[in-house]
Amino acid sequence: MAKVKFVPYNKEIEVQQGENLLEVARKAEIFIDAPCNGNSVCGKCKVKIVEGKVSSEKDRHISDDEWNEGYVLACSSSVIGDVTVEIPSNASASMHNMKIEALSGERENKIFEKAKKQILDKGMEFETYVKKDYVELDIPTLNDNISDFERIKRHLRNKLGYNQVFCRLPMLRKIPPILREANFNITITHIPRGQGKTTIINIEKGDTTNRLYGVALDIGTTSVAACLVDLYGGKLVAKASSGNAQIKYGADVINRIMYSTKKNGLHELNHAVIQETINPILSKMCGDSGIDRDEIVSLIVAGNTTMSHLFLGIYPDFLRMEPYIPAFVKPPFIKASELGIEVNPETFVYLAPCVASYVGGDITAGVLSSGMWDVDENVLFIDLGTNGEIVFGNKEFLMTCACSAGPAFEGGEISCGMRAASGAIEKVTIDKKSYEPKVTVIGNDKPSGICGSGIIDLICEMMLSGIIDRKGKIVKNLNTNRTRFDEHGIGEYILVFKEEYNLEKNITITEVDIDNFIRAKAAIYSGITMLLNNLGMDFSMIDKIYIAGGIGNSLDIENSVKIGMLPDVERSKIEYIGNSSLMGCYLTLMSEDARHKLEEVSNSMTYVELSVEPGYMDEFVSACFLPHTDIEKFPTVKELLSK
Structure with a gap:
């Protein structure tokens, strides 16, 4: 020992x-x-x-x-x-990313309002299926001595028309003491199931009919985000995010799947996402808003297919092996108590349906919130998270694929990378003469690292200022102390000297980092190309491009085109729509119509497996350049570089 x-x-x-x-x-x-x-x-x-x-x-x-x-x-x-x-x-350093942060931002709130309006404009109902009723029960006597549960059922039958009333054992155990503490004046939270049926999921003392809450939850590979919602009208009460504690077992889904095969690996991954990530987020939101966890009676969750399996504690190893078969795409409703989620134990957990092994419920939820399923125009939807998923289509068809982009867009596999959280450098400009940078840091805090949007800016600025060539290699003999090379000849650019902010080490980007990011952006671009090729279409036939995901609110569309991540199309066609997965969960939380549409969307999406597509690797290799080996595909960038 x-x-x-x-x-x-x-x-x-x-x-x-x-x-x-x-x-x-x-x-x-x-x-x-x-x-x-x-x-x-x-x-x-x-x-x-x-x-x-x-x-x-x-x-x-x-x-x-x-x-x-x-x-x-x-x-x-x-x-x-x-x-x-x-x-x-x-x-x-990633422990910094594990801190729970309250989300805020006028831009994000406007995106939520836009998504809500979209549902209403399409004539879909926007109200929760969960009901709350205050009831004053008859107090038992020797002449009226039926059981407590029968007393409740009698009232609901006679006053509200429910002929069949159900509840599970945990709720039955709760009934006797609460009835007597409340002098038989209680509020019943229940879920009607049609044809005079309803299921009781909570009982509270007195009249609490003005308090009804639900949670929308997006489980990303790198980050987990949630919003606490007042189910009367859909007002956002609180929002919070945190790094996914599973990151200690690997930054991407493949490494996590492999870890799940180890002894106790699946249990540890499930524990990390629920007990170490989700429950603390819920506790933070409830504490900030003064809401008891038992008041949360609806929970909608979305994640990629691997995250969905790990969330439910289902063995995921077959996802990574040909023919790439998930254990499920649409799981049944599950009670929160079965998963150890700290909300009302009787809360039903609805997990957004997946499409395939690498296109999950986060994408179906994102497509729902984007509204592309109900338009005539050709819309390209791109989710820039730890995995790169792409959907192309309109109200007539939806085709999708997944790219092995890796975690670079959320700062993973980048030496000083981090997710878009407080302390992350989110914007970068570089003086083309002095090579000196200027940075913008989230929260105006001391910089801790650089997130996806900042990395895009940095690589673009380094290319335009001549610090790197189009292969991503740092040019030698520049008149600056910002570049240096190690004993292996690998170059790096110093974005922030440690002395500037009293840091322990410099914040840098290396040629290895740049190569990792170029591969990630190439995976996205080549995936878009292959999807269009399968349909006999080209970039000119795209009417709108929606960018979603955890890359951050400061994504610079122009710089994303310049490095060759997005096609060189009219910039007005491109729009960043934030965390579309979380928005899709929010809409599903508030609307049964939206939930039915979500399931229609998942059923209508055609999946293309890029790994077996002829020509995909050629497209990928061609895109591993700044912006591309074929500069003619990027006429506006060609003109800029020729100046």
Whole structure:
């Protein structure tokens, strides 16, 4: 046995000799950023051995100076004796992303209002299916001595016309004490099921008919966002987001699927998303708004297919293996108590239906909120999250595909990347003569890293100012101290010197980062191309492009075109619509008509598997350039670069 001590956390754990250091940290509940899930690819799990030794080998992620100072990669190190391990702040940087933040923003509120108006304009009802009724029951006597539940059923039958009333055991246990505490004057929350049937899901003392709440929840691979909604009219009471705690098991769905196959892996992933992420978000929103969790009686959830499986604790490994078969696309209604979600235990959880292994309920919810299912124009919908999903169509057809973009759009696999949260650099400009940058930071805070929108700006500005060539390689011998090269010849650009903000390390972007991002943007562009090719169409036939996802509100459309992520079309056609998945959940929460339309949308989408499409890899490789190997596809960028 060996003792492993982690500083500055002052935690100590006893383990078997030979155990992997990253796994030991996880056992000790010490967060170490490991986007590649311990495959020695990303280099982010760098830690310092301050006392004792581990078995480790130096690789390209560890410089000579760092190696001499005791730095190793936790994922490729084994415990061989008592050891003290220092966790640098950058190795646990994603913990910053785990902080729960209250969402705000006039732009986002306007998007929600627009989505609501769209439902109303189409003649769809916009009201919850959950009902609340205040009832004054007859007090039992020797002459009227029927059971408590029969007393409730009698009242609902005689006063409200429900011939059949149901409730589950947890609710039955709640009835006797509440009736007597309330002197038999209670408010019943119930769900009518047609033909005189209803199911009781909550009972409260007194008249609380003015309080009825639900939650819309988007489970992203990197981030989880939620809004608490007053079900009377759909007013947003609170909004919050957090990093997905599953990130400690890998930044992308493939790494998480692989982790789920390990002993207790599926349980740990399910626990991370529900107990470590969703429940704290719910607690934050309830605390901020003064709402009891038992008052939340409806929950609509959307996520990609892998997140949906992990949310329900369903083994997902077959999603990644040909022929890529999910366990389900449309799960049944589930009670919150079955999942351990801390709302009213009787709350029904509705999970948005998926389409295929890599097109999930987040996309069907996004398409619902976009309204593209009811227009004549040809609409291109692109979700720029940890996975890149694309839908093209109109009210006549919907075709979809998924691109292996990876987590770069949310800061994953980027050395100083982070999601769009407080402290993230979201906008960048660079002076073309001095190569000096100017940055805008979310929350006007001290910069902690750079998010997707900032990375797009940065790469575009570096290209236009001549810091990088069209392959994404940093040009040598520039007259600036912002660029440097390591012993392997890999270049980096220093966006923020640590001395500027009293940081522990510089905020940089390396050639490896740039290459990762170029591959991500190439996956999107080539996916769009293949989808249109399948329909015998081209970019000129696109009438509207909607950009959705967690990339951030500061996405610069012009820069997105300049780097070759989006097609070079008229810019007025392109619009960022925010977290469309969360909006789709909100509409489904408030409208049964919207829920039926959501299911129609999922059933009508035709999925194209790009991995088996002839010519896809050629399209992808061609797009791994700034903006593209064929500059003629980007006439406005060609003109700009020729100046």
